[in-house]
Amino acid sequence: MRNPQLNAHGALTHLLTLEGLPPDVIRSILDTADPFVSIAEREVKKVPLLRGKAVFNLFFENSTRTRTTFEIAAKRLSADVINLNIGASSTSKGETLLDTVDNLVAMDADIFVVRHSQSGAPHLIAEHLSAHGRNHIHVVNAGDGRHAHPTQGLLDLYTIRHYKKTFHDLTVAIVGDVLHSRVARSLIHGLTTLGTPEVRVIGPRTLLPAQVGALGVRVFHDMRDGLRGCDAVVMLRLQNERMKGALLPSPGEFFKHYGLTPEKLALAKPDAIVMHPGPMNRGVEIDSAVADGERSVILPQVTFGIAVRMAVMSMIASN
Amino acid sequence: MTSRDDHLPDAEATLVALAERMRGAVAFDAAFVGIYSGGAWLAERLPALVPGEHQVGFIDVSFYRDDYSTTGLKGGSRRTSLPFDVNGATIVLVDDVLFTGRSVRAAVNELFDFGRPARIELAVLIDRGGRELPIEPTYCGARLTVARDLSIVLSRDGERLALGVERSDG
Numbered sequence: 001m002r003n004p005q006l007n008a009h010g011a012l013t014h015l016l017t018l019e020g021l022p023p024d025v026i027r028s029i030l031d032t033a034d035p036f037v038s039i040a041e042r043e044v045k046k047v048p049l050l051r052g053k054a055v056f057n058l059f060f061e062n063s064t065r066t067r068t069t070f071e072i073a074a075k076r077l078s079a080d081v082i083n084l085n086i087g088a089s090s091t092s093k094g095e096t097l098l099d100t101v102d103n104l105v106a107m108d109a110d111i112f113v114v115r116h117s118q119s120g121a122p123h124l125i126a127e128h129l130s131a132h133g134r135n136h137i138h139v140v141n142a143g144d145g146r147h148a149h150p151t152q153g154l155l156d157l158y159t160i161r162h163y164k165k166t167f168h169d170l171t172v173a174i175v176g177d178v179l180h181s182r183v184a185r186s187l188i189h190g191l192t193t194l195g196t197p198e199v200r201v202i203g204p205r206t207l208l209p210a211q212v213g214a215l216g217v218r219v220f221h222d223m224r225d226g227l228r229g230c231d232a233v234v235m236l237r238l239q240n241e242r243m244k245g246a247l248l249p250s251p252g253e254f255f256k257h258y259g260l261t262p263e264k265l266a267l268a269k270p271d272a273i274v275m276h277p278g279p280m281n282r283g284v285e286i287d288s289a290v291a292d293g294e295r296s297v298i299l300p301q302v303t304f305g306i307a308v309r310m311a312v313m314s315m316i317a318s319n
Numbered sequence: 320m321t322s323r324d325d326h327l328p329d330a331e332a333t334l335v336a337l338a339e340r341m342r343g344a345v346a347f348d349a350a351f352v353g354i355y356s357g358g359a360w361l362a363e364r365l366p367a368l369v370p371g372e373h374q375v376g377f378i379d380v381s382f383y384r385d386d387y388s389t390t391g392l393k394g395g396s397r398r399t400s401l402p403f404d405v406n407g408a409t410i411v412l413v414d415d416v417l418f419t420g421r422s423v424r425a426a427v428n429e430l431f432d433f434g435r436p437a438r439i440e441l442a443v444l445i446d447r448g449g450r451e452l453p454i455e456p457t458y459c460g461a462r463l464t465v466a467r468d469l470s471i472v473l474s475r476d477g478e479r480l481a482l483g484v485e486r487s488d489g
Contacts, residue, residue, distance in 0.1 A: 043434050044432035047429075048382070048428070318391030319391060
């Protein structure tokens with residue numbers, strides 16, 4: 001069966017997940033993002049690639065940051081951007097997901113950027129469009145359930161490549177709530193596809209998926225062991241609702257064992273970079289001294305995220 | 320496949336002829352901005368051949384092309400790099416082969432997104448005719464007539480430039 005993300009010529013037409021995406025497609029997205037980074041330095045921060053195209057941000061789940069970066073990316077490509085906060089409108093009136101999509105297609109949408117709490121929702125939309133012969137309309141997954149967040153994975157890959165140049169001799173650790181993290185899943189698939197020799201996940205048993213080893217990662221429950229010799233440390237956000245559940249004793253206890261402090265970071269390589277997808281919980285998963293420290297690349301990640309999203313949208317729109 | 324053609328002029332000699340036409344005519348402080356990739360190689364070489372104080376920049380027009388919706392983004396886009404203030408500058412766009420004029424149109428549009436130049440001129444190694452836009456070179460190394468389905472391609476081996484002919488796909 002053909003990968004639903006690729007067209008008959010093997011070119012990217014939707015971005016739904018990094019799982020199963022060929023390495024040369026991932027590399028070409030990262031390469032395309034590179035010249036987009038410098039557009040922010042121009043007097044006119046726009047290029048005319050998507051002039052006349054309509055990008056619909058379909059956010060069935062809240063996310064200010066991701067929605068904003070997609071919006072900026074689309075606007076820098078000269079597209080028209082329509083933001084729909086669906087949670088507060090159609091679905092509450094009982095409209096189904098695909099009916100909502102069909103209505104927006106009738107409004108001449110070219111790209112759907114979809115965030116949904118249900119895993120697989122963007123995939124369902126892509127299949128629906130394809131089943132109705134609408135191959136000129138493209139879908140970008142902006143995060144679905146616990147499944148995938150491919151543009152976050154790509155911007156993490158871009159950040160690592162920017163600072164470390166290559167993946168072939170790297171050790172990368174992903175720390176914290178891997179169980180609920182679509183960011184972690186996308187990054188793990190991306191790192192292994194690009195040939196990273198050692199990807200580690202570090203966290204308590206209650207916050208690591210049971211079969212996580214099957215993704216090709218090394219599992220550590222002791223953070224100090226897991227950080228030794230790392231080139232990049234990716235901290236995950238501990239979601240507030242998890243702290244209220246039975247998975248964790250308390251935020252203070254979590255910080256003691258899995259919070260990134262300067263003392264723990266000293267175990268990684270001296271030039272290791274620290275990443276976080278945001279929003280951060282200071283004093284829960286990361287110490288302020290690390291978040292604001294000289295090895296933190298958390299804010300460059302945000303900047304690179306815009307360029308990566310520009311690359312994805314400009315590539316799919318032409319395929 | 321690139322083949323050498325007896326009718327093609329020598330690239331190095333044509334570059335010298337182009338520089339000869341620019342000498343004295345081009346502003347002393349004009350910046351040379353090469354269009355990737357062939358034009359970039361020429362822009363790097365020209366300051367040594369044309370007297371003056373010429374800064375060098377490079378421009379990638381992939382994001383400004385008018386055929387994006389049909390041909391998409393080709394891989395290997397490079398960063399546009401203009402290490403000087405475009406506002407008020409005299410700029411000579413440099414390209415290897417002038418054909419339809421569409422790359423030059425894209426490059427002029429892109430320059431204006433960096434500022435408002437005082438003047439833009441155009442220097443090309445080869446003018447092969449076939450224009451689809453009202454664009455003419457200010458300085459030209461040589462003029463040739465070539466069948467429309469053939470492409471003239473500049474290649475570089477070390478520092479040495481060479482011209483070849485390729486059959487265009489489709």
